[in-house]
Amino acid sequence: MALREEILEVSKDILIQDGFSKMSMRRIARRANVTATSIYLYFKNKDDLLLALIEESINDLKNALQEVVDPGKDFIQQLEDMARAYIRFALDHPKEYEIIYMVRPEEMPKYPREKFNEVRSAYELLAGIISKGKEQNLIEVDDPLISAYTIWAQIHGVVSVMLNKRLDTRIPREKFTDQAVDHIIKGFIIQKTPA
Amino acid sequence: MALREEILEVSKDILIQDGFSKMSMRRIARRANVTATSIYLYFKNKDDLLLALIEESINDLKNALQEVVDPGKDFIQQLEDMARAYIRFALDHPKEYEIIYMVRPEEMPKYPREKFNEVRSAYELLAGIISKGKEQNLIEVDDPLISAYTIWAQIHGVVSVMLNKRLDTRIPREKFTDQAVDHIIKGFIIQKTPA
DNA sequence: AACAAAGGTTAACACTGTTAAGTAAACAGT
DNA sequence: ACTGTTTACTTAACAGTGTTAACCTTTGTT
Structure with missing residues (x-):
């Protein structure tokens, strides 16, 4: 063994x-x-091995996010912390992050549905935070789960553009991530004081 | 030939x-x-052939976006039109869209820098729209190019989550894209009337 | 007619994922 | 102590992969 x-x-x-x-x-x-x-x-085969690797990487990411959760903190701060932790993990462990999204599902129809549930628990971590924000009326949310996916997707996009070296060389990475995080969060917040 | x-x-x-x-x-x-x-x-080799395919797909995407540009329209409407056109293209031609982001740059260091300039022109299409919004003070933007990339990245993330079948089966696709587009745009807009 | 280039071909090298069949050691039951 | 079975592995092979070197034809040019 x-x-x-x-x-x-x-x-x-x-x-x-x-x-x-x-x-x-x-x-x-x-x-x-x-x-x-x-x-x-x-x-069973190479795909199966790859799957096991994916699982490991997902768990590592999940742990990195879990570490940063701090219910004592201000809600918006929590969102930002998580977003930044996510981005940091991806940039610090690019290959490991890539593994997670490496599977092309069309080529791997055997991918077992229940494996995704482990990722799901990470989503629900985020959804939990969002639910709290909703209770406090700080945030405009219909379904927290959808919102969690939306935020997740947006952050993934930001990260993936950087990892794939698709980012214009004229743009400094840090400025890009700062602005991205800023905009993603602002997209959810109810702004009480117009600029 | x-x-x-x-x-x-x-x-x-x-x-x-x-x-x-x-x-x-x-x-x-x-x-x-x-x-x-x-x-x-x-x-030259298989990568080179793949590259040519990528180029073609990028051009198709670019054309799909170009078609939807209408300077006569309201600024926010233009942003939304583009976002929706992008998502529609990706969902209607998933394989073609996948091709664009298929290259794993680490495994393809020969990828010629200048090829990306064709994608860049698509970004600049978006950056142009954003610049107009900035002039009209409808939008809170530092550098339009960075904003263009940020929007792009966010939309790519949304699309990629769906294409990779990472979306929770409980979530209806349409509701997800609607909310995503809504939030992405709102992240940029200066909200004058708080809800 | 002679030469060269264009547009292909065949044969081969060193790899790839995967399977069927075999082997050798460890253990269990009588 | 002799079986039988299981465990953990190996060898040999199949069909396929990207890529290269060398070899033909056909076409066009001088």
């Missing part, structure tokens, strides 16, 4: 150091001092 | 119908009634 963990570790190393295209069964096996076929004793 | 176009067309067909993993040089060649090596007469 130790080999399973070894395979996961080696796979992740290769993925991070050498890139996705270099992550072949034989290469993984070689670095784990077994043959490629041994991997199939612990994973 | 006609073969080059034939290859592009066949490649796109395979990519859309059979998925990325099935898009092999030999399969493309077979369907174009040539041998795989012939492709190398027109494209």
